[in-house]
Amino acid sequence: MSFVSMETSGAELRRRIAEFDRELNQKFHTDSIQSLMEKRSEYFDQMLIALWCSFELNKSVLSINAVGGYGRKRLHPQSDIDLAIISDGQVSTDVEEKLSCFVTKLWDLGTDIGHSVRTFKESIQLATEDITIATNLLDIRPLLGPSSHASMIKDALFQNKVWTSKAFFHAKLTEQESRHKHAKNTALYLEPNLKNNPGGMRDVQTIHWIAQKHFLIDNPKTIESTGFLTSDETSELLESYDFVCRIRWALHSVVSRPQEILLFDYQSAVAEFMRFGGDDNTQHAIESMMGYLFTAMTRIRELNQMLSDSFQFDILKYQPKKPERIIDEYFMVRNNLIEARYKEVFIDKRQVLRVFVLIAKHKDINGIAPETLRLLRQTRRILLGELSCYQGCREEFITLLQQPNGLKTSLSLMHRYGILASYFAHWKQIEGQMQYDMHNAYTIDEHTCKAMQAIDSFSCDFNKKSFIYNVNQHIKDRIPLILATLCHHISGKQAVENSQLSAIIAKEFAEVHQLKNSSIKLIYWLVANQDLLIGTIQTQDINDPNVIKQFAKRVGSFDKLNALYVLTVADMIATNEQYWNEWHECQLKQLYLSTRDALRQGIENIFEVRTLIRENRNDATSKLTSMDWSEQDIASLWSTLPNHFFSSNSVDEISCITEQILKGSVKQDMIFISDSLSPSSTCLIVYTKDRPKLFVDIFNTLATAKLKIKDAQIMQTKDGMVLEIIKLLDSKNEPITEKIRLDKIVSRVKKSINNEISYNNLSTPRFVKNFENITVVEFLKSSKKNKSLLKINTLDDPCYMEEICSVFSQSDLTIHSAKISSLGESTENVFLISKNSGEQITNEEQTHLNELLVCRIA
Numbered sequence: 053m054s055f056v057s058m059e060t061s062g063a064e065l066r067r068r069i070a071e072f073d074r075e076l077n078q079k080f081h082t083d084s085i086q087s088l089m090e091k092r093s094e095y096f097d098q099m100l101i102a103l104w105c106s107f108e109l110n111k112s113v114l115s116i117n118a119v120g121g122y123g124r125k126r127l128h129p130q131s132d133i134d135l136a137i138i139s140d141g142q143v144s145t146d147v148e149e150k151l152s153c154f155v156t157k158l159w160d161l162g163t164d165i166g167h168s169v170r171t172f173k174e175s176i177q178l179a180t181e182d183i184t185i186a187t188n189l190l191d192i193r194p195l196l197g198p199s200s201h202a203s204m205i206k207d208a209l210f211q212n213k214v215w216t217s218k219a220f221f222h223a224k225l226t227e228q229e230s231r232h233k234h235a236k237n238t239a240l241y242l243e244p245n246l247k248n249n250p251g252g253m254r255d256v257q258t259i260h261w262i263a264q265k266h267f268l269i270d271n272p273k274t275i276e277s278t279g280f281l282t283s284d285e286t287s288e289l290l291e292s293y294d295f296v297c298r299i300r301w302a303l304h305s306v307v308s309r310p311q312e313i314l315l316f317d318y319q320s321a322v323a324e325f326m327r328f329g330g331d332d333n334t335q336h337a338i339e340s341m342m343g344y345l346f347t348a349m350t351r352i353r354e355l356n357q358m359l360s361d362s363f364q365f366d367i368l369k370y371q372p373k374k375p376e377r378i379i380d381e382y383f384m385v386r387n388n389l390i391e392a393r394y395k396e397v398f399i400d401k402r403q404v405l406r407v408f409v410l411i412a413k414h415k416d417i418n419g420i421a422p423e424t425l426r427l428l429r430q431t432r433r434i435l436l437g438e439l440s441c442y443q444g445c446r447e448e449f450i451t452l453l454q455q456p457n458g459l460k461t462s463l464s465l466m467h468r469y470g471i472l473a474s475y476f477a478h479w480k481q482i483e484g485q486m487q488y489d490m491h492n493a494y495t496i497d498e499h500t501c502k503a504m505q506a507i508d509s510f511s512c513d514f515n516k517k518s519f520i521y522n523v524n525q526h527i528k529d530r531i532p533l534i535l536a537t538l539c540h541h542i543s544g545k546q547a548v549e550n551s552q553l554s555a556i557i558a559k560e561f562a563e564v565h566q567l568k569n570s571s572i573k574l575i576y577w578l579v580a581n582q583d584l585l586i587g588t589i590q591t592q593d594i595n596d597p598n599v600i601k602q603f604a605k606r607v608g609s610f611d612k613l614n615a616l617y618v619l620t621v622a623d624m625i626a627t628n629e630q631y632w633n634e635w636h637e638c639q640l641k642q643l644y645l646s647t648r649d650a651l652r653q654g655i656e657n658i659f660e661v662r663t664l665i666r667e668n669r670n671d672a673t674s675k676l677t678s679m680d681w682s683e684q685d686i687a688s689l690w691s692t693l694p695n696h697f698f699s700s701n702s703v704d705e706i707s708c709i710t711e712q713i714l715k716g717s718v719k720q721d722m723i724f725i726s727d728s729l730s731p732s733s734t735c736l737i738v739y740t741k742d743r744p745k746l747f748v749d750i751f752n753t754l755a756t757a758k759l760k761i762k763d764a765q766i767m768q769t770k771d772g773m774v775l776e777i778i779k780l781l782d783s784k785n786e787p788i789t790e791k792i793r794l795d796k797i798v799s800r801v802k803k804s805i806n807n808e809i810s811y812n813n814l815s816t817p818r819f820v821k822n823f824e825n826i827t828v829v830e831f832l833k834s835s836k837k838n839k840s841l842l843k844i845n846t847l848d849d850p851c852y853m854e855e856i857c858s859v860f861s862q863s864d865l866t867i868h869s870a871k872i873s874s875l876g877e878s879t880e881n882v883f884l885i886s887k888n889s890g891e892q893i894t895n896e897e898q899t900h901l902n903e904l905l906v907c908r909i910a
Contacts, residue, residue, distance in 0.1 A: 056099055057106040058153070062160025065099075069161065073129050077305055081327065085297045086126075093118070093125040096133060099161075101196050107154045112147045114139050115197025123191035128297070129304035130311065135167040136192060138175060138201040164310060175205055180214050183223040187261055210268045217266040218368050224258050225360060239349035240498035242342075242486060246300045247312040251349025253300065255356040256293045262363055280362040281355065285426075289355045292348035299345055302326050314345075339486050346484030346495060354429075354469060358422040361389065374416060383410060390414075391421035398431040402444030404471060408462035409448050412455035425469065432470050439475040446565050449475065453534050460508040467501050478542045478557055485544055493628040496541050502626035503537050507618060511732055519641055520621050522873060525732065525763060525779070526614045528702035532571045533615045535562055536578035537622060555580035570660075570667050578615055581606075585620045589639040594646065603643070604650035609660050613651065617644050645880075652841060652882065653833035665698040672698075672706040685714055692769040694869070700765060701777070705729050709777070713739050723801050725794050727787075733762055733779040734788045736797065740805050742774040747870065748857035750776065753804040755853075757797060758783045766870040827909045829902045834884070838892045839868060842901075844881045846909050855908045856881070863901060864888045 056065070072095055076088050097118070104116050120134040121127065137151070151169065158165045170178070179186035190209055194202040208214055215223070232250045235241070239251035247253050256275075263274045276286050299322065303311055306321040314322065319338045324330035329337030365387045376386040382397050383390055383406075390410055397403050407428070411417045420428070439445045452458045466472040473480035482496040492499060510524040527533055539558035543550045559576040567575075584606070592599045607613050620640065624632040669690070676686055689710060690698075698706060708726055716722050722739040729735040738750060747766055754761060763779040780797075782788050788797070803809040827846040834841040846852050860867060860883075868884040887893060893901070 056102040058103070058157060059106075062162070065160050066162040069095075069099075069163070073305070076129075080298075080301070080325075085294050085301060088301065089127050089297070090125045092127040092129070093122060096122070096127065097195055100135070103154060103157055104196055107150045107157075109147070109150055109154060110196055112143065112150075113198065114143065114147065114151065115199070115201040116195045117197075117202050118193045118195055119191055120188045121191070123188075123193040125193070126297075128301050130163075130307075130309055131304070132164045132166055132310070134188060135165065136175070136189065137167060137169045138197075138205070139169070139171050140198075140201075141171060172201060172204055176208050176214060179205075179209065183215070183220070183227070186215055186220070187224070190261060190264060206270065210265070215265070220265045221262050221363060221368055224262055225364075228255065228258050228356075228360075236502075238494065238498050238502075239353055240346055240484065240495040241493060242495060243313055243315050243493075244345070244349065245313050246296055246303065249349065251296075251351075251353035251356075253293065253296055255352050256289065259356060259359045263359075266363070266367055275359075278359075280359055280366070280422075282426075285355060285358075285429075288351055292351045292355075295344060295348040296352070298326065299341075342486055342495075343484045350468070350470075350484070354425070357419070358425055361387075361419070361422045379410060379414075383407070385414065385417055386421065388416055388418045389421040390417050390419075390424065392424045392427055395427060398427055400444075401439055401442045402448055404428065404431060404439060405445045405448035405452065405475070408466050408471070409452045409455065409458075411465065412452060412458040412462040415457075420465070420469075428469060428471065432474050435474055438477050439471070440564060445475065450531065450565055453531055456512065457508065459504040459534065460512075463504060464501055467497065476538075476561065478539075478561075482542060482544050487541075494626070496544065499626050500538060500541060503540070503619075503622040504534060506622040506625045507534065507537060510618065510622070519637075520618065522762070523614055523644070524618050525730075526610070526873075527618060528611070528700075528705070529571060531567065532562075532574040532578065533618060535565075535567075536575045536582075536615070537619055539575070540579050540582045540619065540623065551580050551582055554582075568667050568671065570664050574612065574615065577612060578619055581616065582619060582623065585616055585640055585643060586624070586636075589636075589643055594639065594643045600643075600646045600650050604647045607647060607651070609664075610648065610651055611664070612660075613644065613647055649830075649832055649843065652843075661695075661699050665695055668698045668701075668703055668706055671703040672710065675703065675707045676710060679711065681711065681714055686710060689713060692771045692773070693775065694767050694769070696869070697765075697767055697775065702729075705735075705777075709737055709739075709775070712737065721802070721805060723798050723805070725798060727789075730779050730787075732787065733781055734794070736776075736778040736780055736801070738774075738776040738778070738801060738805070740774060742768060742772055744861065745857060746774060746805070747776065747867065748854050749804045749807075750778075750801055751853045753800050753809065754778070754780065754797070757800060759788070759797070760785070761872060764870065764872040766867065768868055827906050829905045831898050831902070832882075838890060839884050839886045840893045840898070842883045842885055844883070844905060844909070845878055846881075847878050852879075852909050853881075856883075856905065859901070859904050859908055860885065863897075863904070865893075865901075 056068075073092070076092060079088065100116065104110060109116070115138050117123070117136045117138060118125075118134070119136045121131055122133050122135075127133070143151070155167060158167070168175075175185075175189060179189050186209060189205050192202045192205055231248050231254065235245065235249045237250060239249050241249060245252060260274050263269060263278045267274070267278060269277050275281070275289065281289065299314065300312075302322045302325040303314055303318060306325055307318055311318070319342070320330065320334050323334070323337040323341040326341055328341045374385075374388070376384060378384045378393070379390075382393060382400075382403055384393055385391070390407060392398075407420065407424070411420075440449070452462055455462065463472070466475070467479075473483055479497065482500075485496045487494075487496055487499065494502065507524075507530075510520050536558060539554055539561060540551075541554060542557045542561075543553040555576045558579045559572055562572045562575045584603075588594065588599075588603055592603075594600065607616065617640065621632065624636060673683060673686055677683060701709070708729055712724050712726075713722055721741070722737070724737055726735045726737065736754075740746070751761065760781045760783070761778055762781055765775075765777040767775045767777075769775060780788065788794055800809065827844065830843045832841040832843055844856060857867075864887060865885045866888050868886065870884070871882045873880045885893070
């Protein structure tokens with residue numbers, strides 16, 4: 053390209069580049085993407101060398117070198133062109149002037165050109181200090197001038213004096229983890245960053261650099277040369293990388309400027325450029341293109357993980373803090389990764405699911421070993437049908453959903469590695485599927501995974517004073533909620549009219565897993581009505597009592613309300629980072645509380661409650677009889693308990709409490725703590741003879757021990773006993789785990805029941821003093837004859853319960869049952885009360901009691 057000189061105008065240079073780019077675009081569908089990028093690099097080689105010579109810099113001691121992507125001969129239409137100009141030492145004034153003119157001329161090219169002018173020593177010093185510069189120089193390629201400059205720099209970088217293999221690896225891996233974290237650890241954005249998202253081009257380049265540095269390989273086939281991937285895996289990685297590169301080439305071509313994010317605005321033009329289609333079938337073309345892209349990025353991320361782990365443990369000889377240990381005959385833990393003990397392990401298809409169950413159960417497992425991941429990939433490819441066809445796989449899947457951290461870690465890994473699609477055929481159909489909704493940031497499958505992760509966080513990570521945390525605690529059976537979330541967009545579309553189709557698929561999926569009838573009905577209802585809450589706050593006046601009454605009738609039960617609320621919040625959080633906001637939170641909370649009050653006033657669907665009671669009693673009976681308790685003893689005890697014991701508690705809670713009471717004798721005091729009934733709190737159960745002020749004495753005992761009551765059920769039995777189920781947290785909002793402290797709690801409660809303990813006046817916590825105490829007292833409509841339903845909302849102050857009970861005592865009132873729930877900084881207390889004489893409280897007495905309570909509590 054000798055015709056290019058310092059006199060060539062900028063307009064002419066830009067015209068020639070644009071013409072050459074058009075020539076390359078004409079070959080886009082016939083030539084490989086790598087050859088196109090090489091040809092573009094070679095074109096700029098010629099142009100830059102010609103310009104370098106026209107300024108007579110070829111006569112100087114300077115060398116001009118390509119670095120970065122240009123150094124690898126990988127130039128997209130709008131890629132930066134990075135140059136390293138290296139000198140042996142001080143350059144003359146004349147050469148400096150020519151170099152300045154050369155750099156100025158580069159601006160005329162209309163391309164982003166980055167350059168540095170340094171000595172060899174300066175280059176090495178900066179590479180030592182900055183991993184980005186070191187990485188850039190690792191791809192150095194001489195264009196003109198002393199070629200020794202490039203070879204000296206590369207030799208220095210290959211030595212361990214600048215960066216050791218271990219330090220370089222950790223630095224690049226930290227960079228990658230930071231990129232992935234910034235992208236919320238997903239490749240499945242609807243507007244993906246082709247370069248920096250997980251599964252993007254940078255993931256392949258990172259592996260290339262790590263291998264290049266460690267193996268001292270200086271050729272384009274670095275990854276193939278490591279031997280850590282099979283030939284098929286290498287082909288899969290490079291084909292996936294090529295497809296992402298082709299999308300990026302198309303994006304640069306249609307936008308005509310540097311652009312890494314494939315925005316909605318450009319997707320139709322890119323799809324047409326890629327010949328996926330256009331005009332009448334634009335939407336189908338975009339969906340097809342994005343489906344291929346998401347598959348490619350998912351595979352790149354998967355293989356990147358395998359290579360990263362291989363480098364860390366096989367090359368760098370990483371020494372784990374814990375020794376390897378054997379789990380069972382199938383699996384072991386080594387280097388904090390789960391590893392199959394023999395290659396044929398997945399012949400037993402149950403083990404495919406069990407891998408992920410073990411990851412959820414064992415906190416020290418961070419992932420899957422490379423060779424085991426390879427075996428999973430091979431199994432995935434040769435499956436003849438769905439994994440859910442196997443009974444053992446279905447059992448393991450339900451076990452996984454029951455694990456405290458199963459959704460956040462294991463189910464996400466199942467999705468990432470394609471096992472969820474191999475288990476659930478409908479899931480495969482939504483993998484990488486677009487959502488044409490202005491709010492959604494993710495594909496349907498990724499949105500669903502993030503919704504399930506949000507549900508996990510409500511139990512584990514969320515502030516335990518948050519409203520969603522407390523609502524979530526009232527969900528007795530989490531399986532229906534989780535399966536409803538898994539299936540809420542399983543039909544492939546998010547429109548309301550498709551909810552019924554998703555509900556049908558969800559119902560069939562639940563039936564395959566042989567869930568009880570009430571759970572199947574709940575799953576169907578949740579999916580079919582997934583937009584009910586958000587639609588109501590957007591279209592109805594939630595301050596209108598008639599709206600609330602009709603809404604409550606449509607919901608029908610507390611279980612549905614709680615599950616729907618949690619599903620709705622999780623769905624909104626998973627939509628994008630801004631969709632879940634204070635306004636939505638406030639509106640949904642108001643609708644939830646109003647609906648709950650309406651349900652308490654008798655709107656709850658009695659048929660559904662009776663069905664739930666019957667199923668819970670049957671399941672609990674089966675569980676207890678399997679432990680050799682007689683049906684007669686069970687029925688005798690249950691005949692004394694109120695119905696809401698069976699509707700307000702799970703089968704496990706009913707069984708555990710019944711077993712503990714039966715271990716004693718009827719009407720014998722039982723005080724015990726269960727560490728299995730509520731994993732996020734400590735569950736205290738008290739079964740004793742009823743007496744006045746019993747609950748307030750127990751409440752004060754716990755408060756003086758610096759314990760917080762997050763939830764309490766008080767139930768009178770038909771034979772003069774009382775059953776109290778109290779869920780506790782310590783002062784740091786954590787469950788109590790120390791055995792000594794648990795024993796002390798039981799001992800103090802026993803003394804309190806027997807009036808063997810006295811209390812100092814309880815003090816108001818410091819944080820409560822910072823809030824204005826606005827107490828709201830309200831009488832709700834009660835379905836019980838001669839009994840009144842009283843709701844008291846006030847600050848979470850341990851002093852308030854004594855005042856409430858004192859008012860009840862002075863007013864000659866009896867507490868028949870109570871439900872106490874923490875809601876952030878406040879508590880909601882619902883009491884079923886009557887006069888000691890058994891008469892109902894009159895309207896006049898209600899007004900007086902209201903005034904008295906507000907005065908005393910405030």
